[in-house]
Amino acid sequence: MFERYEVDGLFDEMFVAPGEPRAHYRAVAERLVGMGAEAFARRVRMADVTFRNQGITFTVYSDQRGVEKIFPFDLVPRIVPADEWDVIERGLAQRITALNLFCQDIYHEQHILRERVIPPELIYAAKMFRREMFHVNVPHNIYIHICGTDLIRDRAGNYFVLEDNGRTPSGVSYVLENRAIMKRVFPSLFTAYRVRAIEDYPYNLLQCLKYVAANKFDDPSIVVLTPGIYNSAYFEHSFLARQMGVELVEGRDLIVENSFVYMRTTAGLKRVDVIYRRVDDDFLDPLCFRTDSGLGVPGLMNAYRNGNLALVNAPGTGVADDKAIYPFVPAMIKFYLSQDPILPNVPTYICAEDSHRRYVLEHLHELVVKSTNESGGYGMLMGHQATQAEREEFAQKINADPRNFIAQPVVELSQHPSLIDGQFAGRRVDLRPYILMGEKPIVMPGGLTRVALREGSLVVNSSQGGGSKDTWVLEEDDGTPVQGEAAAPVALTNGV
């Protein structure tokens, strides 16, 4: 199945060169080669049936063929050795700490603006900057309790942070379900490795939610707020509520009275202390934000400002994951922590700045241009793959609203063997680990490896047809059954 596998000058996660797996992938490569296409296909079918029967789906609105889809899952795991992960873990913990300090600062004294580290106009023009949060004190000064940070690797294999997702990051349920399915379908692979466990994520999340309960009861009432069953990520909302053992509510189940929030039960109103909300800021409270929202709870922000409620993540965190603010995160780390960033950013041009914008317009054919506040891979231009007409159209958009765009040089993402039509081919991947902020930052070992399933595509989002893989972070001192030496080449054409 690896017959036509090419590496092509990219960084390949599994192979140093065709036929030469990296030491930590050797056992997997051997198993796959020994297994053959038919056995592998059988396991793929098993996984698909399991996904469907359990209803592990998401919803794509642009697709007409039925509303629910299975998130394509590739059975070859992505493996990260312990020493690589150590750097990532420290870098992510550092980053979420700095981002939280930034949010606390930007909604209070704004030292970082007074010291001219970030231009104030960038902040004030940020779509997600919420004046409603000015001088609101939040429990333990934590704004971003849950963050999903996207990492990529360049041709040399260096890790970069592509972006942070600090509003309502999703995908962790697929991480957990992928792992469960891998264990069911490929138990033999697990015996060859010691993989760090991720199953404690729901427990850790619950502890974080308890930590921010506004009143100091031993048993705070915690709920997950979902937009409802027609939301594309509904499966995850339901899944996390179940795993944590808390209620799943919609806006219409909640009511605010006397600045306290209650949920409607068969036995009357029961008070709510903490809301893990998967509803965007805009739709959270029709009395505060969008007045046409039916998904929120009128008066919720009132209860929040009175200190009677904790919201996870806090409103207003979008200012921190704004793509035009992203270039300043290393500066934030320096400013608040007096440290150098452990994980580097991708070099970024901010179109709001004249010299940057000029460069971007002159080099559209080499750059990736993104809207500062979209997600899901929408509002993007892949300059090197677009037509001249598309580039001209985008240039007009940039000129019309420069603050709304940033550009980055194309990073040739690393690739990973993925099963395409019965053969393994290299497809680009990224990695989204999930970081929790409670008493201290907790980084989940692993995360969602997303795969761009279309050949040559660098866009990994699920809404654009991406898939996922299980991610294995290995325990310390344990890569493969072969101790120490560099892996010998594996014959890739036997018995296939």
Add this chain to the structure above:
Amino acid sequence: MSQSQIQLITVKKFSQHPASRPLLARDADSMYWMSRYIERAEHVARLLLVNSNLLVDVGDLSPALQDKQWNSVLTIMRSAGPAAPSNGNSTRAGTLVPRYMTFDPENHNSLITCVTRARENARAVRENISAEMWECVNTLYWAIRGDDAAARFEESPDDFYRMVMNASMLFQGLTDQTLDHDQRWLFTQLGKYLERIDVSCGIVDTKYGILQASEQRLEGALRNIHWMAVLRCCCSLEAYRRQHVGDMEPLRVASFLILERHYPRSIRYAVAMAHEAIGKIRAEVNVLAIDPAERILGRLDAQLEYAEIGEILSEGLSQYLQKIRYQVMETAAAVQKSYFLH
């Protein structure tokens, strides 16, 4: 699913026993309807199965009579009936009605509609049901909606109906064995038994009416086959035989289906179970007051306990059964008002 009404709500403060976990009003609504829709699907599947087998058993029925049998299914489920096909194909009830009651998404009582709604409700309360229950409903959903569903139905409608019936039985078993018997479970029982009462009344009322009208023309074996079919529609043939040894006497059949004390498919039994469920719900939620739904079911339960088939017939069987159906409707409305519309 419920809708909150814009009116002055008397805010009822939380009064439940602190040890039991609160149930969202919307979740109670979904648990109730999930069970009702599954029960409905089972009845529809059984009606279609029994009816098609009956027509095979009785052999040469005139087309008009055959159509009448099929249309009786529509009457029982109170469905409007399929539109006549515009492409000149068969307008025979024998082809139209099964397809209409199985696959028509416009039909509120078709199998596909019932199963889809059951599944949607199950999805909305996934954290309140067990994984096994969810997989059961979800698997049935995909079986009915899959690309090959129509083909499998054409190949063997009987197997298709049995699949639905078996899934319903499995679901009931899973509900009983994998769910804590608290409020959540009680709402599933309430929904299931209310639906059972409603459809069973419809079956007895409609079928009895048809058979009585043709009583003079039916003889011996043919007559027995028809009455056996009525019992089969209520999944009660074998239980009846154990009591009455194959004597298909109309009075006895009606009595069994309506008043039988111990058999789970009788109307009397379903009323008793529904009454028990609502009583327990009320006790868990609001110890002091009497709930209007409980009142209706309590009266009905007592009435059926002391009823006698002769009296029922002299009052008029159809009238009697329709009155029960009406009370089920009232109960459902009262349940919605007391528990779902908070």
